[in-house]
Amino acid sequence: MKKMERGIHELYDEDPVKADLELWGRTADPVTRRGFLKKSGLATLGAFLGAHIPFSDLMPAGLIPASLAYAAEPFEIPGKATGALTIINDRPLNAEALPHFLDDDVTPQKYLFIRNNGIAPKQSAIDLKAWTLSIEGESIVKPATFTIDELKTKFKNYTYQIQIECGGNGRSEYYPPAKGNQWTLGAIGCPEWTGVRLRDVLNSCGLKEDAVYTGYYGADTHISGNPDKVVISRGAPIEKAMEKESLIAWAANGEDLHIMNGYPLRLITGGWPASTSGKWLKKIVVRNKIHDGPKMTGYSYRVPCAPVAAGEKVAKKDMCIIESMPVKSLITYPKNGIKAKHGQPFLVRGHAWAGDLKVKKMHVSIDYGATWMKCDLKGPRNRLAWQRWNAEIMFPQKGYYEVWARATDADGKAQPMVVPGWNPKGYLNNACHRIAVRVV
């Protein structure tokens, strides 16, 4: 297993304020956590970042400067764009996109993250004609099995642009650290999926009155090699499964699914943790109770029902299933650590999304969140698609800056500026994305 080198993160994980003090000679106000860079520290940090820091008095202490926080080494993955994805783990394979590769309105599959809990089936072993999907479970009247051709011809086909984001995206920033893939920002993507509506297929089999939850089963195999062990079997409440955007999809952007993204068939459950979007789909069950497959119970894809202190032990009974994902945004242009010319407008853009909701407002800040500027924000192509935003910034003087981006959802909830509520498995980090800019 390859592990990323996380030197500066580790240092900050142990004690961010101490790390600050050691590295930059900065002390923090314990209440505001605002940094007071001593003259010498200011010089050290400035030298490290390669520029004077105009808003240094506003820069929160204990926050790793973005120019250092998100440096990532690209690896190569077959079938994916070289250099665009960072491997987080190689068995099972998990990889995320560097944010600036997610700049397209519609995410090309070569940039779409990979989150495998087990071992993916081999593409060469998949016979498209022989692949079947079964619909079963105690709340189905007439269980049935469909080939992919039958799905395509028996039911109306739909195409929607829908974002999927791993519930653990951003996990690497939690302290105390949470076990699991140390995702930074790139376990998100928004391709255009083509398939049939899950509800059309379920209705054709007859849904009983007592239907409560779905559960999926895929063709991947358990990391232990035990053929009887199910890798992951999650689902969604029947109301979510019956939404018109919930798809059984065979294509992304008009192409076959990439093998690592579920070829030849997968579920798309937009706006919810992508763990509900089963890949290599073989079977869907409709249950008369909350599905209890592997990774539905215990601490998996659950957060404390009520907020807890960082590092606190939480009883299983106090953990609640994650449903709609929180509001979030990415800066996809330019990339972190860019140089800009003083006196010229600086163009920034990205995407914003908010689970089941729309994003209502988008702001950027160049003074560590002291003031915010409203961005241009477009509507989604369809429900559950991310939204494009643009901004034009003028930097007041030369030096080191960070551009912070903050989205607000239709309910008025905004992204937090720093890592939000700690939880045992490190889910739902929707802190503002920031990039470093050196204005020269």
Ligand SMILES: Nc1nc2c(c(=O)[nH]1)N[C@H]1C(S)=C(S)[C@@H](COP(=O)(O)O)O[C@H]1N2
């Ligand atoms: N069969 C199966 N489906 C799965 C998974 C898996 O390991 N096996 N991982 C889930 C998780 S946790 C996520 S975040 C998404 C990732 O989808 P992607 O790899 O296409 O980006 O797939 C989900 N569906």
Ligand SMILES: [Mo]
């Ligand atoms: Mo995930």
